[in-house]
Amino acid sequence: MPTGSRAIAVLDVDGTLTPSMLGIELLRTLHGDGACQATELDALNALVDRSRSERGTSCARTIAEANHGFAAVLAGLSAARVADAARRTWCRVEADLFPFVPDLLSTLRSHGLHIVLLSGSPHEVIRVMAARLGVRACQGAVMAAPGGVYNGRVRLPTGIPGVKRRTLGTLLRGHRVDLARSYALGNSAADAQILQLVGVPVAFEPERGLRERAERAAWHIADRHSVVARTHAALCGAERGEPVTREEEVTGC
Template identity: 30%
Template sequence: MTHDDSAARVAILDVDGTMHPRTIGLALLREVSQRGLGRGDAIAEVMTAVGQLRAGSIDFPEMVARSTAAYGAALAGVEQAQLVALAQAIWQELRHELFGYVRPLIARLGDAGVTPYIVSSSPQEIVALLAADLGVADCHGSLFTVEAGRYTGACEFMPGAPGGKLTLLQKFAAARGAGLSRSIALGNGPGDLEVLAVVGRPLVFEAGPPLLTLAHDRGWPRVDRLNVLDYVDRALAS
């Protein structure tokens, strides 16, 4: 049996815009701003970069590079314990906004013996809360460097950067002896393209261009919050 013929399967699941209608990392950053923590100019730069992407004036890699650097700068000097406490507080609100399909999805993956892996560009401090809420043991968010209990302003790892999610998926699958040809990827944006391209069961969730166009050209199923569980059931059965 080759590695990719393995019966073991994984499912890599995006968060922002896929499992949750909002970008939970931006919601956390807004809370940081409202509490008077962090650097206001850097917080504004994060929002500017995201807005320019949505307006089409910059591309996705540039947005990731700029927003990652600015997010790190925004947190510089903040105590990690403070950010964790803010994440816990805001998650109590955000958890009620999860798309209705999410909890049934996790249950179906578990029943089928497929290991879910939640990966997001939002910070690990809040992604871990989402995963724990869903009973998912494995997750990975962006990691910002901490020394002596405070953020330094640097970013150790950003899943949304080129090759980020792909590297995580390959390591995760290899550690579990799982093949990718029958594994699942669920995502909605350019940062998910690399993992959608390597699994045998890609599902493109409510995407806009350019991912929507690529999905059409490559014959990838395009799903939405109403029919995604039907497509997941088909993926699990095949």
């Protein structure tokens, strides 16, 4: 590996590391605080559910609509209030983290990978999650809050397909990255460009569109029971210059 370069592991969050959508969970906390209405929460939840069954431009439009809806809910709230709600949200849902996550992070670190959390959920809660997991690099969706007060606008819609890759480029600016040895894990169409970018792509319990793409490209496919073993085997293969395909038996180094 060239001097100064690093291999990275880019991890999606919603549906990949957690069973729930952290953005919706943050809204539940704000609703409990009286900061948003149940109708707003229900409407955004419906948009998220709809996006899971859509593809292409339809999916991107629905995700964008959900982002704008979320930004509208936050309008007028202080950044400090939302940051406090984000901390309380993670304390409430942390126990729901998929049980494999600690072993997965340990496996990635044992292979020398620099871990990045990249999510379509709000950065406020992703930042809290990353700190609790000991992950230094992360990025979630950003809603504009000039002067410390949200104004109802979206600055960075990371959940929209295509935006994650540009966001990753920004996060890694100034670093030399060994993409051939790098790893990505995701479950939706928004993760496809990241999976395509790295040498060790793993589609985790993928939605239908991503599964079809993963099968065509012979990407690794894993579920919550096999993901740690498949990740270890795939990274061992990449280190030997012999990537393990998803059809091959999972073995150790």
